[in-house]
Amino acid sequence: xxxxxxxxxxxPAGPQAQSIGSLWWMFHWIFWAIxxxxxxxxxxxxxxNRTPQDHPLQPEVKPDPAGEKRxxxxxxxxxxxxxxxxxxxxxxxxxVGRKLFAMSKxxxxxEIKITGQQWFWTAEYEDATASNIFTxxxxxxxxxxxxxxxxxxxxxVIHSFWVPELHGKKxxxxxxxxxxxxxxxxxxxxxxxxxxxxxxxxxKMRFAIIAEDADTFKKWCETQxxxxxxxxxxxxxRGQQVFLNTTCITCHTIGGTKAGGRVGPxxxxxxxxxxxxxxxxxxxxxxxxxxINNPHQFKPGVRMPMNNLPDEDLKALAAYLHSLx
Amino acid sequence: MRTRNTRSxxxxxxxxxxxxxxxxxxxxxxxxxxxxxxSCKRExxxxxVPPPDADVIYKLSTTDFQAGGSTTxxxxxxxxxxNNYDENAYALTQGQQLFHQFNCSGCHANGGGGxxxxxxxxxxxxxxxxxxIFATIVEGRPNGMPSWRNRIPDYxxxxxxxxxxxxxxxxxxxxxxxxxxxxxAQTPPASMDPQHPRQSFMPPGSESTP
Numbered sequence: 001x002x003x004x005x006x007x008x009x010x011x012p013a014g015p016q017a018q019s020i021g022s023l024w025w026m027f028h029w030i031f032w033a034i035x036x037x038x039x040x041x042x043x044x045x046x047x048x049n050r051t052p053q054d055h056p057l058q059p060e061v062k063p064d065p066a067g068e069k070r071x072x073x074x075x076x077x078x079x080x081x082x083x084x085x086x087x088x089x090x091x092x093x094x095x096v097g098r099k100l101f102a103m104s105k106x107x108x109x110x111e112i113k114i115t116g117q118q119w120f121w122t123a124e125y126e127d128a129t130a131s132n133i134f135t136x137x138x139x140x141x142x143x144x145x146x147x148x149x150x151x152x153x154x155x156x157v158i159h160s161f162w163v164p165e166l167h168g169k170k171x172x173x174x175x176x177x178x179x180x181x182x183x184x185x186x187x188x189x190x191x192x193x194x195x196x197x198x199x200x201x202x203x204k205m206r207f208a209i210i211a212e213d214a215d216t217f218k219k220w221c222e223t224q225x226x227x228x229x230x231x232x233x234x235x236x237x238r239g240q241q242v243f244l245n246t247t248c249i250t251c252h253t254i255g256g257t258k259a260g261g262r263v264g265p266x267x268x269x270x271x272x273x274x275x276x277x278x279x280x281x282x283x284x285x286x287x288x289x290x291x292i293n294n295p296h297q298f299k300p301g302v303r304m305p306m307n308n309l310p311d312e313d314l315k316a317l318a319a320y321l322h323s324l325x
Numbered sequence: 326m327r328t329r330n331t332r333s334x335x336x337x338x339x340x341x342x343x344x345x346x347x348x349x350x351x352x353x354x355x356x357x358x359x360x361x362x363x364s365c366k367r368e369x370x371x372x373x374v375p376p377p378d379a380d381v382i383y384k385l386s387t388t389d390f391q392a393g394g395s396t397t398x399x400x401x402x403x404x405x406x407x408n409n410y411d412e413n414a415y416a417l418t419q420g421q422q423l424f425h426q427f428n429c430s431g432c433h434a435n436g437g438g439g440x441x442x443x444x445x446x447x448x449x450x451x452x453x454x455x456x457x458i459f460a461t462i463v464e465g466r467p468n469g470m471p472s473w474r475n476r477i478p479d480y481x482x483x484x485x486x487x488x489x490x491x492x493x494x495x496x497x498x499x500x501x502x503x504x505x506x507x508x509x510a511q512t513p514p515a516s517m518d519p520q521h522p523r524q525s526f527m528p529p530g531s532e533s534t535p
Binding site for chain 2: 246247301302305306
């Protein structure tokens with residue numbers, strides 16, 4: 001099931017996630033060692049030199065300079081070890097931080113501009129030729145092994161871009177560009193997530209990064225650049241008419257038609273996606289129908305309104321949208 | 326001796342009285358808590374809005390007399406519509422967001438007016454009542470106002486209507502915005518005087534003081 005991907009930061013699929021993962025494991029083992037040492041010391045303190053039951057209540061206080069010196073030396077050594085451990089962690093953290101940004105100097109970066117808004121994502125694939133730029137939503141394909149530079153921004157509140165298998169988090173700030181570089185080492189579908197609470201549907205403000213080989217990616221880009229597929233069957237033609245003559249047209253874009261709204265995600269090639277509703281509902285005609293009819297049953301509080309369409313119109317509309325591959 | 330006695334007794338009695346006073350105050354403040362309940366209305370959010378029956382509004386014409394007779398009750402329609410969103414802060418901010426997303430600002434410029442008339446003064450060509458503004462949005466008006474019928478769901482039009490009325494201080498000040506993101510020249514909706522329409526066709530000087 002596509003919706004149940006692991007989103008596992010410890011199963012890295014890119015160099016940055018690899019560095020973050022190894023740092024995590026280092027912290028993990030060092031802290032285990034410290035914890036075990038502390039617990040062992042605690043048990044020694046509890047069971048060694050236990051006071052016998054018939055011990056007199058008055059403590060014996062005798063000066064013991066040799067013993068005090070011994071204790072002092074042990075404490076100093078332990079403090080020294082603690083400081084050394086903290087420095088080891090600090091320096092390794094610093095080194096990993098440098099590694100994460102090393103990719104910003106690599107050549108042949110591909111630039112993608114991500115915009116987050118309540119509660120979905122859009123991506124503009126940059127290109128030196130202006131006519132090659134295209135926009136898509138929620139499912140972002142990238143080529144394997146190519147460094148990708150993401151510009152992140154938001155139109156409403158602060159969001160955070162997080163694909164656990166590829167990189168750490170980066171915030172999207174309204175009115176300000178932030179940047180993040182990542183690379184996928186092997187093909188696959190990596191689920192991402194908004195990681196900064198941003199309103200009702202924050203938990204279902206999801207997206208997917210689909211890494212694929214260069215040829216498949218090129219083909220996908222060509223599909224995305226093309227205008228939407230023309231409806232062929234009577235049902236699809238009716239669906240298009242419904243789309244263009246109801247509230248849909250106010251918010252959504254379908255390339256090649258007069259629908260050019262930019263309030264909701266673009267739907268030019270929505271049929272080619274595996275999911276709808278920001279990677280949280282499977283994409284098939286039945287779910288499309290239910291989603292259009294009442295989006296709030298899947299995502300309460302979502303910005304899309306309920307649509308009280310006649311059954312046949314609804315069916316035609318879903319068939320049309322699903323045909324837009 | 327006597328004076329000493331009274332002195333030694335007084336502080337005890339006084340502190341007891343003070344304690345009783347504080348106790349009363351504390352228990353009284355609990356009684357005051359329900360007074361906060363009305364603010365729930367301000368923050369109420371409804372997501373699954375059933376499609377409203379807008380027939381009444383669609384049959385409505387701005388006025389039975391002429392454009393500009395904004396407070397006259399339209400013919401064939403009894404009573405004004407009460408827009409619940411006028412008292413709801415969430416609906417007002419949603420309306421504000423929609424106002425910008427649907428590019429109302431393109432002509433009305435954040436309410437200050439440009440190609441279209443300003444929305445934050447007391448001049449209303451087609452009326453300042455919620456149902457009149459609703460009708461203006463869904464029907465469109467001459468000289469550029471497009472018709473949004475079937476393009477914006479009814480409840481969203483009501484939200485925009487509420488926001489438009491808030492621009493001239495006509496909504497409940499407890500729900501209206503305390504500051505505006507754009508226009509700084511105007512007092513914020515929550516603290517401005519309601520800008521009800523005046524009879525603007527009278528020649529200057531003949532206008533009686535409001």
